Amino acid sequence: MKDDNRRHPLRHAYSDRTVADAVPDTPQSRAPAYRLAFSDEDFLCREELRPVRLQLELLKPEMLLDEQGIKSTIVFFGGARIPEPSKKDTARTKTLAELSRFYDQSREFARLITEKSMLNGGQEDVVVTGGGPGVMEAGNRGAMEAGGRSIGLNVVLPHEQAPNEYVTPELCFNFHYFAVRKMHFLMRAKAICIFPGGFGTMDEMFESLTLIQTGRMQRVPFLLFGREFWERIINWEALADAGTISEEDLDLFRFVETAEEAVDLIENWETTTARESLPGR
Numbered sequence: 587m588k589d590d591n592r593r594h595p596l597r598h599a600y601s602d603r604t605v606a607d608a609v610p611d612t613p614q615s616r617a618p619a620y621r622l623a624f625s626d627e628d629f630l631c632r633e634e635l636r637p638v639r640l641q642l643e644l645l646k647p648e649m650l651l652d653e654q655g656i657k658s659t660i661v662f663f664g665g666a667r668i669p670e671p672s673k674k675d676t677a678r679t680k681t682l683a684e685l686s687r688f689y690d691q692s693r694e695f696a697r698l699i700t701e702k703s704m705l706n707g708g709q710e711d712v713v714v715t716g717g718g719p720g721v722m723e724a725g726n727r728g729a730m731e732a733g734g735r736s737i738g739l740n741v742v743l744p745h746e747q748a749p750n751e752y753v754t755p756e757l758c759f760n761f762h763y764f765a766v767r768k769m770h771f772l773m774r775a776k777a778i779c780i781f782p783g784g785f786g787t788m789d790e791m792f793e794s795l796t797l798i799q800t801g802r803m804q805r806v807p808f809l810l811f812g813r814e815f816w817e818r819i820i821n822w823e824a825l826a827d828a829g830t831i832s833e834e835d836l837d838l839f840r841f842v843e844t845a846e847e848a849v850d851l852i853e854n855w856e857t858t859t860a861r862e863s864l865p866g867r
Contacts, residue, residue: 599624643766647739647759651774654757659714659737659774660699660852662692663790664721664781664811688781688811692721695779695845696728696736702849704734711776712737717749717758721781726752739767768793777807777852780839782815798838799831805838807855809848813841 592598603625609615623629630639665685669677674686696713703711713729715722717738729736730752738753741761749758761767768790772778780791791810797803810816825831842848 640763640766643761643763644769647770648773650759651737651757654735655709656712656737656757656774657709658776659712659771661771661775661778661794662696662713662715662722662725662781663771663779663783663787663794664688664692664715664725665783665787666716666718666720666722667784668720668782670724685782685812685815688721689724691811691843691845691848692724692781693728693731695848696725697732698728698845698849700729700732700734700736704732708734712757714739714771714774715753716740716786717753719750721783723750723752726750726754730754739770741767772797772803775806777809779809779811779848780816781811788819795835795838799835807852808839809842809851810839811842811848813843816841 603622606622606625614620618626618628621629629635667678667682668689669682669686670689671686674683677683677686699711699713700708703709712735713725714737715725717726717740722738726736726738727750735754735757736752737757737759738749739759739761740749741764749760759770761770771790772794778794780787794803795808798805798808816822822836826833826836840851842851
């Protein structure tokens with residue numbers, strides 16, 4: 587992390603940490619109480635330090651993204667279990683094998699978005715994924731194949747520990763708190779794109795929709811890849827008919843099938859109407 591903008595003459599924390607590590611080995615210097623607080627991992631992991639850890643997870647990615655000049659992003663949410671088409675024979679279910687086409691659509695969509703981004707300096711509309719496998723990997727892969735950068739926002743899980751190999755290393759982050767991670771997904775979002783997925787994808791989708799629906803977030807293009815999948819999983823019409831959402835809420839998102847269609851919808855978002863594409867409308 588850069589520190590070229592220091593505006594005070596006080597001693598640097600790095601310097602004191604180096605000196606503290608080199609003090610004579612005595613019972614006093616070995617005592618946990620003697621450790622510098624900001625260098626004491628056991629102290630930082632204490633229950634009482636949760637507010638500090640939350641702040642650190644908010645600050646670190648924000649500062650590094652600013653340093654890298656990232657101004658806006660295109661968000662990719664989607665399932666980690668969706669295989670690359672060449673590996674669909676190893677999929678655990680027939681449906682996952684069929685959904686493998688969205689790996690290619692995510693990859694192509696990221697390539698197209700990144701090529702457009704690079705024409706304007708590569709600071710706007712940067713692809714951001716969860717940094718894992720499946721359609722997330724495809725998004726980072728497409729951005730890399732276009733010669734651009736992409737962001738990966740990983741989270742520590744019992745499985746799926748490593749980020750995929752296509753995330754730009756200096757834009758690869760790891761989180762402890764799901765809530766802070768989701769906040770970073772949306773802070774720079776100029777469009778939100780949802781591919782088929784499971785609980786995690788639906789959590790991200792509904793939180794994003796709720797923020798837009800309630801006016802807690804500005805409206806941005808919101809695309810659901812795979813109409814057949816999403817209409818099988820969620821009865822959007824039933825929600826509107828029951829009155830638990832309003833008819834206007836069906837205009838918050840659009841269904842798309844291909845990368846090209848998604849790019850066109852983002853560029854012409856305000857001129858399209860979602861409800862006209864829904865059954866019975």
